[in-house]
Structures are given as C-alpha cells and as structure tokens.
Amino acid sequence: MTDRLDSTDFLPYGCHDITEADIECVVDVLKNQNITQGIIVPEFEAAISRYVRSRYCLVTTNATSSLHLACLALNVSKGDLVWTSPTTFVASANCARYCGAEVDFVDIDLTTGLMCLDKLEAKLELASKNSSLPDVVIPVHLAGTSVDMRRLHQLSLRFNFSIIEDASHAIGGSFEDSKVGSCKFSDISVFSFHPVKIITTGEGGAITTNRKDLYQKMLSLRSHGITKQVHEFAYQKPGNWYYEQQLLGFNYRLTDIQAALGLSQLRRLDDIIIERQKLRQNYIDLLSNVPVRYNQVPDNVASSNHLFIIQLIDSMERSLAHVFDQMRYFNIGVQQHYVPCHLHPYYRNLGFEVGDFPVAEKYSQISMSVPIYPGLTINDQNRVVHTLMDIVNN
Incomplete structure (x- = not known):
C-alpha cells in the first residue's frame, strides 16, 4: 500500500500559477495613482473581448456577481422561471433567486456531466403545454467542456427563452469554431477568475455579450446604478460635480490590481x-x-x-x-x-x-x-x- 506522505506533499485538486511577470504587473499598478477605477480594468476587458471575440466585456468582483448582473440585465424578476443544471455550484441557481425568480433544473448526461439537451427538449415540450416555459436557461460548462450551444440556441428560438452561459470553468475552451464567451449562441456568458480556475485575479469574474443594451445596463448596475454621462441624465446638470443614481445597483467592481494580474495571466x-x-x-x-x-x-x-x-x-x-x-x-x-x-x-x-x-x-x-x-x-x-x-x- 502507498505510504502516507508529509502534509507538505499535499496535491490540491486545483491551484493558481503566479509567475514573476504576473507579480511585476501587479507591482506596477501599485505605483499608479489609481489602483481602482483606473486604466487597467478597461484594458483587461478589451483583451478578454478580443480573445473570445465578443463585442463587449465587463469584469466584476466574482462570477456570482456576474451571474446576478446577467439575470438583472435580462429583467429576471418575481414570477419568472430560470432553469439550470443540478450539477453545478449553487451560484448558478442562486442568481435567479436573488432576483425573486423561481428555479428549476434539467438532469444531466452521465458521460459528460453536462445538461442533457434531450431531457431539456422533452421538459420544454411539456412546459409548453402547461404554459410554464422558462424565461432563461443557464447551461453550465462543467470542467471547461461546453454544452452543445448550437442545439441549445435552436431550442431557445423555438421556445423563446434567453441563454446565460455559466462558463466559470471554461475560459480558453471552444465550441465548434468559436471561443467560449463569444456569445455566438447566447445572450450572455460568465467567467470566473477564482484562484483554482484557468486564470485568476484572486477573486473576480467577467461577463461577455454582443448586445449593447445588456452591456450598458450591467455596466450601470456594476457601480451602484450611477451614471456620470451628461446625455443620460434625467435632470439638468447643476455643475460638473453632478452624477445620478438611476438604478438600484451594486458595488461589483474589480480593482486595477486584480485586473493587472488577470491581464498578465490572459497573455499566456x-x-x-x-x-x-x-x-x-x-x-x-x-x-x-x-x-x-x-x-x-x-x-x-x-x-x-x-x-x-x-x-x-x-x-x-x-x-x-x-x-x-x-x-x-x-x-x-x-x-x-x-x-x-x-x-x-x-x-x-x-x-x-x-x-x-x-x-x-x-x-x-x-x-x-x-x-x-x-x-x-x-x-x-x-x-x-x-x-x-x-x-x-x-
């Protein structure tokens, strides 16, 4: 039988990988005037968009907050129904509950661990007869493996639901000829940058979408629902100090320190x-x-x-x-x-x-x-x- 080793020889199931280049990038930001709400967060967002080929990206405090913002952007609220996989971290379902919606699940395929689209289609057909179709379906790309997004998209057109990809595990992965996060077959995709994920910002998440309306709403909700854009003001601006809270938003912002680490990791x-x-x-x-x-x-x-x-x-x-x-x-x-x-x-x-x-x-x-x-x-x-x-x- 194998001998037990000292605890220093423990092998975790997942682990971050920080290089000297990563450290240098973080140190450089610490020397900047702005270590949050500076120039690095937009650089990181633009780099993610280029990588996955989405039109828009915004980074957040974590994937949980990203899922929450995604649901809010799609107007998920009390009386709505969201379906996801039961084989996932609870955040995939909790995001709908935060918005007051009801949650249901679709069973999985044993060979992949992914949502079974045959079971989904059967459940949708039954729900159509019972007038209980979901407003949003959240497929989970378990272990970094994408659900069949083309087929899921076809079902969304047939049964009229929106799609949020929980791609927390899957940055760097692909479906057919598209990177996960391109949103070719979905409304919104969400990534996680927790330390055990593919790349890390310590804690952090990202949202990609190709829809400008969703992006602008999530951008506002990420920062308290506040805008400083003159053309968006509801009332006349009394002075250059003026800003407006137009939505009940949250502080889901990522810091430039975290974004610098993520940007460095994204390069490799x-x-x-x-x-x-x-x-x-x-x-x-x-x-x-x-x-x-x-x-x-x-x-x-x-x-x-x-x-x-x-x-x-x-x-x-x-x-x-x-x-x-x-x-x-x-x-x-x-x-x-x-x-x-x-x-x-x-x-x-x-x-x-x-x-x-x-x-x-x-x-x-x-x-x-x-x-x-x-x-x-x-x-x-x-x-x-x-x-x-x-x-x-x-």
Whole structure:
C-alpha cells in the first residue's frame, strides 16, 4: 500500500500559477495613482473581448456577481422561471433567486456531466403545454467542456427563452469554431477568475455579450446604478460635480490590481490550455487499467480542462466515500463537483426532493475530481493514479 506522505506533499485538486511577470504587473499598478477605477480594468476587458471575440466585456468582483448582473440585465424578476443544471455550484441557481425568480433544473448526461439537451427538449415540450416555459436557461460548462450551444440556441428560438452561459470553468475552451464567451449562441456568458480556475485575479469574474443594451445596463448596475454621462441624465446638470443614481445597483467592481494580474495571466492563456490538455491525456493513459471512467468531451468541443473528473465503476460505485477519504488521507486533494443543487437544504425547502434528478444524483455518488493544474508533474500524476489503484485494489 502507498505510504502516507508529509502534509507538505499535499496535491490540491486545483491551484493558481503566479509567475514573476504576473507579480511585476501587479507591482506596477501599485505605483499608479489609481489602483481602482483606473486604466487597467478597461484594458483587461478589451483583451478578454478580443480573445473570445465578443463585442463587449465587463469584469466584476466574482462570477456570482456576474451571474446576478446577467439575470438583472435580462429583467429576471418575481414570477419568472430560470432553469439550470443540478450539477453545478449553487451560484448558478442562486442568481435567479436573488432576483425573486423561481428555479428549476434539467438532469444531466452521465458521460459528460453536462445538461442533457434531450431531457431539456422533452421538459420544454411539456412546459409548453402547461404554459410554464422558462424565461432563461443557464447551461453550465462543467470542467471547461461546453454544452452543445448550437442545439441549445435552436431550442431557445423555438421556445423563446434567453441563454446565460455559466462558463466559470471554461475560459480558453471552444465550441465548434468559436471561443467560449463569444456569445455566438447566447445572450450572455460568465467567467470566473477564482484562484483554482484557468486564470485568476484572486477573486473576480467577467461577463461577455454582443448586445449593447445588456452591456450598458450591467455596466450601470456594476457601480451602484450611477451614471456620470451628461446625455443620460434625467435632470439638468447643476455643475460638473453632478452624477445620478438611476438604478438600484451594486458595488461589483474589480480593482486595477486584480485586473493587472488577470491581464498578465490572459497573455499566456493558450499555453495554460495546452498544458492542461497534456495533463488530461496523461491521466487517460495512466488510468487505462484502473476501474474508473472519466468525463467525455464531445468531438466538436475543445475543453479548457479546468477539472479532471473520474467516475468509479463496477463494484466500486458503492465506495466513493471510502475512496475519497483514503485519497485525502494520502494527501491527494480530491474534490466533489458537485453536491446536486436541489439536494441542499435551501432548495429542499423550496420543494425539491431526492429522486427529482436521478442522473445528477448518481453522478454525485460515483464521481470526484483529481488534481489538475499547471505545474503538476508526470510524477505527481503517477502518484495520484498509483494511490487510487492501491485503494481500489485493497
């Protein structure tokens, strides 16, 4: 059996990668007159737009605030209905609840962990007959792998709903010939820059869209609903000091310090994605004799490989808790992605129950993420797989 190592040899499931160039960029901003609401945030936003080929981008405090702004921009409110995946972090559903809307879920495909579009279409057809169609659908690009956005867009045209892509895991990924975040098949896309994500700003998020009206509304809501633009004023300007709060907004602004780190990291995003692709392929090769399967990536998708999620199979399906605890015991930072949203107490109190979304529930009972991040070595990956094999065999 594998020997337990010192805690200093702990391998997290995800980890930020900060270079000297990143540090220099942050230090340079600290020497500027403005370390927030300066020139770096617009530079970062423009760079993201160029990368994903969207018309507009705004950065925010985190992906949760980005999702909230996206819902507000689409006028989600009390009486509206938003559907998302149950296999996601709770923010994908909470954003609709912040706006007073009702939430429902669409079960997943076990092979990918993504929202199952066959189940979505069937649910939409039933909802059409019951006059209970969603106003917004939020697909989640789990582990960096895009949902089939072309098909989802076709369904949105047929059933008249808006689309917010929760691409928190997926910057750098692609669907067909378009970067995730291009909004070719959606109204809005949202990214996360949390430290375990593909690139980081410490905490932070971004929103992309091709619609000017949505962009302008989110821009205002990001900063208290205040405008300083003379042509937007409702009342005559008494002096150059004047500004107006026109909406009930929030302080969801990113600092220039954070934007400098993000801008530096964005410059090497393609290299990060290449490294993550290699790490994924290493795992696939190493796991060939271990009784697990891993999330599949469709042929028309280039995943950012934010996570590498494995599923226990055969008799091991009943042993996730044991395998999980043993991997942690041997300093391998496995993680579950995720506890199904509808099974959290908050959502159970809204009426959801065990059995509502059986594939998502099964997925959570047999799957876990293993370490994947830039700087993870082949020796580290061998250690992960050999430890897993020893636990499974014993």
